[in-house]
Amino acid sequence: MTPDLQLVSDNFSLQLAVNIVVLGSIYALIACGYVLIYRVSRVLNLAHGELMMLGAYLVLATASMFNGHPAIALAAAILLSLLAGGLVYISLMRKMTGEMVLAAILTTVALGILIRGVIVLIWSAQQQYPAQALGVVNPSFALFGGARISFWSAVLVATTIAVYSALFVFFYFGRWGMRMRAAGQNPLLAAQRGINLHGVYALAWSLSTLTGALAGILMALDSGLTSSMPVIGLKAFPAALVGGLDSVAGALAGALIVAGAEVLLIYYVDPLLSDVVPFLVLIAMLVVRPWGLFGTREELDRV
C-alpha cells in the first residue's frame, strides 16, 4: 500500500521528483517517531504505525465533537494523541524497562494489535474520509514546470520540515531536549545527575506519537483512512534504520533514500514492488552498514 501519489502530469521527471519528496516527507515524519523512542530508551516501537492510525481516527471523533471548527478539531486530535503516547508509556512500557529486547518489542507488537482491534471495533474497517468529516477540501494545484501536488501533501511536506526544525531546536537548545539526549547516552549517569528518566521516556513516547499522529492525520486528509494504514508505518521503519536508529537527521536522509528507491522502482520496474522496496533497502543497509548512515557503531553491541 502506497499513499496516493499524482500519476498523470505534463512533466514526468519533475512529477517523479515531487512524488519522491512527498513520499519521503511521509516516511521522514513517521520515521522520526521510531528514532525518538529508540534514541532515548532503546526500545523499538513496532506499534508506531497503529499509534499513527489512532491519531488519524481521533480526528473523526473530534470532528463530530467540534462540528464546523476544523482547526479546533485538528488541534484536539493532536493533543489527544500526545496524551495517548504518554499514557502508553506510563501504563505499559514503563513495566518493560530493562526487560529482554524481544519482550519489549513484542509488547509494542501486542499493543499494536490491541489498538488495531479497538479501532475496528469503534470505527469499523471501512474506508473513512476525515476531510469530509472536517468539511475541508483537498485541491490539487500545479507547481512550476507542470508537476502537480495536492494541498494536504504540500502541507505534509511543510509539516515535516517544521517538525524536523523544531526537533533540532528542541534537542540542542531546549532543557528537556538535553535531558533526553543525556538519558539516551547514559541512562545511569543521567539518573544520577537528577534527570527524571521516567519523565524523559514518557516525553519521548508523547512526542513520537505526536509526530506519528501528524503524519497519519495529514495522510488521511489527503487520501482517506482505512485500518491498513499501519502498513505505511511499518514501511517507514527502514527509513529510520537506513539513517541510523539513533540519529534524527539520519531519519530524514534515510526517508529520502527509501522513498526515492520506492518511487523509481514502482515506475520503472513493477508496481507490485511497492510493499517490498523499503525492506530490500533495509536488507541492503544491514549487509553493508548495519548501524546506518549516521548512526553510531556501538549501537550494534548495545542491543
Add this chain to the structure above:
Amino acid sequence: MFRPPPRASGYLSTGYAEDLALLRTRTERVSLAVFLILLTSFPFLASTFALDLACQVFLASIGALSLMLLTGYAGQISLGHAGLIAAGAFTTGILAREISAPFWLTLPVSALTGIVLGFIFGLPSLRLRGLYLAVSTLALHFIVIYLGGEYETKRGFSTGIVVDPPSFAGVKLTDGRAWYFVLLVAAAVSLLICINLLRSRSGRAWRALHGRETVAEAFGISIARYKLLAFVISSSMTSVAGCLFAYYRGFVSIEAFDLFLSIQYVAMIIIGGMGSLLGALLGAVFVIVFPYLIEAFLRLLPNVQKLAGDIFAVNYAAFGVVMILFLILEPLGLVGIWRRIQNYFLLWPFKYKPLAGARK
C-alpha cells in the same frame, strides 16, 4: 543437558542405556500410554469442528516447536516465521500446479526450500543481534511474501492456488480422521526431532551461544556454524509444516501468511513459555483455540447480532490484551504456571520453594 522434571525422590541410572532413555519411570510410561490412547480415540469421539481444530493445533505445533528451537534455545529472534510457512506452502502449491507433482516430491522439495531460506534468513545473524536481527527477519518475511504474490499475479491465480489432496497408493487423503493421524504423526516426529537435537551436541551448543557467544566460542563451538544450523533446521521444519498446511487446506493464498501469522507464532512461544518444548505445544494449543473461545464467549452475551460483524476485531483486541498480560505478568508463560502447580503438589504439605537444583 537433558534433565527430567523434578521428582519427589531421587532417581539413579545404573547404565548408559537407562540414562539415555526418554521415558525413565513407570509413571512416565503409563501417562504417555494414557495420553496416546486419548489422542487415538479423540477423532472417533469428536465432532468435525473439533477435529479440524486439532489438525490446526498439530500444524501450529510443528511451527511453534521449530521457532522454539531457534528463539527459545538458540536465542536467535525471528519475526519472519510466517514467511517460511508461506515458502513451504507456495513451493507445494507451485509444484502441484505447474508439474502436478505428487506428495512424495513436494514434501522434500519444500524442506529443501526451507533449508535454502533458513540459510539466507540466518546469514544476517552472523553479524547482527537482538533487535537488528529481528528486523532483518521481518524484512525477509516481506520479501518472501512479495515473491509469492508476484507468482500469483503473473500466473493469473490472483485469488490463490488450489492444491489437490495428496494420494497414498491411489487413495486420496480427504477424510478428516485420516488427516488427523497424518498431522499427529508429523507433529510427534517433529517433537522427537526437537527433543533429540536438544539433548545432543547441537542442543548444548545452541544453549551455550544463547547464554553468551564469547564464552561459547572459547569452548570451541563454531558460532557461525551453529547459528546457521539452528536457522536451517528450524526453517526446514517450518517449511514442511507449510507444505502440510497447503495440502490440508487445499488452497494457498498469500493473504493467509501476513505479519499477524508471524506474530501469532512468536506469541505461541511467549505464551507457552520460552525455552521449553512443552511450552511450544501449550502455546500452539492456546493461540489456536483462543479465538474460538472468544467467539463462544461472545455467543453467550446478549446482543449477539450486533457483535457478530465485529468478531474479528474483538479477537484481535483480545489477543493483544492476552499477549500483553502474559508478557508483563507471566513471562515464563503457561509452562511457568504448570511448573508452579507441579511444585505445589511436589512439596505439599510444605510451601518451600523448590531446591536450587530443581528446574525452575
